[in-house]
Amino acid sequence: MPLLFATICSLFLLPSGQMKFPVRPPDTRNLMVIQLNFEERTTADSSDTDTLFYDAGRKLRWDDFTGRPSRNGPSAAVSYTSFAYEGSSRQVHDTLKITLTMQVFFIRSASWVRPEYLNNYYALAHEQLHFDITRLVVERFKQKLRQTALNRDDYDSVIQYQYLQSFQEMNRMQYAFDQETRNGTDAAAQARWRDKVNVGMKNKGVLPEELGFEFFGNFEKNR
Numbered sequence: 001m002p003l004l005f006a007t008i009c010s011l012f013l014l015p016s017g018q019m020k021f022p023v024r025p026p027d028t029r030n031l032m033v034i035q036l037n038f039e040e041r042t043t044a045d046s047s048d049t050d051t052l053f054y055d056a057g058r059k060l061r062w063d064d065f066t067g068r069p070s071r072n073g074p075s076a077a078v079s080y081t082s083f084a085y086e087g088s089s090r091q092v093h094d095t096l097k098i099t100l101t102m103q104v105f106f107i108r109s110a111s112w113v114r115p116e117y118l119n120n121y122y123a124l125a126h127e128q129l130h131f132d133i134t135r136l137v138v139e140r141f142k143q144k145l146r147q148t149a150l151n152r153d154d155y156d157s158v159i160q161y162q163y164l165q166s167f168q169e170m171n172r173m174q175y176a177f178d179q180e181t182r183n184g185t186d187a188a189a190q191a192r193w194r195d196k197v198n199v200g201m202k203n204k205g206v207l208p209e210e211l212g213f214e215f216f217g218n219f220e221k222n223r
Contacts, residue, residue: 033095041103054104067112079127080110081134126184139205141166
């Protein structure tokens with residue numbers, strides 16, 4: 001039986017106070033505009049840090065997988081990917097400026113590969129797709145917020161709700177990816193998912209089926 005490739009996605013909540021917006025601007029009748037801005041958390045490419053933030057120009061390498069392989073189970077490799085955000089807000093005249101700093105990350109010490117697969121770059125491509133899917137979901141999260149009416153009284157709870165919804169979507173999509181590719185053993189299915197993700201990334205999170213293209217995956221059926 002072939003070894004399988006897998007991912008682990010866990011809800012990663014930042015310490016209390018970081019997910020919330022620490023300072024709510026004073027009430028004012030003249031507040032008319034809410035401006036939502038996104039930033040990206042990145043770090044220099046260094047093997048000294050346990051957290052690797054997503055960079056489209058920097059693909060995963062097997063030496064990023066520093067965890068100890070599980071003794072049990074059929075998996076050849078496991079990736080730990082997830083996403084979070086930090087929020088801040090400030091009032092400038094009649095505009096409330098909200099900034100979300102997105103964090104799309106891979107945890108090195110929680111990710112592992114069996115030694116006999118260190119030269120298997122097809123397996124590495126499967127793990128990279130798991131990371132790419134997480135990044136794709138973040139683009140979808142941002143699009144949802146851009147299309148959501150926010151007001152000064154509950155914008156933080158609305159953003160948190162959309163975050164949790166997107167987190168669930170990420171888990172559904174990761175599960176569908178592994179199911180449809182048979183955990184990476186179906187090369188044709190993996191190629192379809194690669195194309196699906198690439199189209200989504202180029203269109204700010206909009207999936208091929210939402211653009212009217214051929215339906216690539218069935219994760220929506222599991223919603």
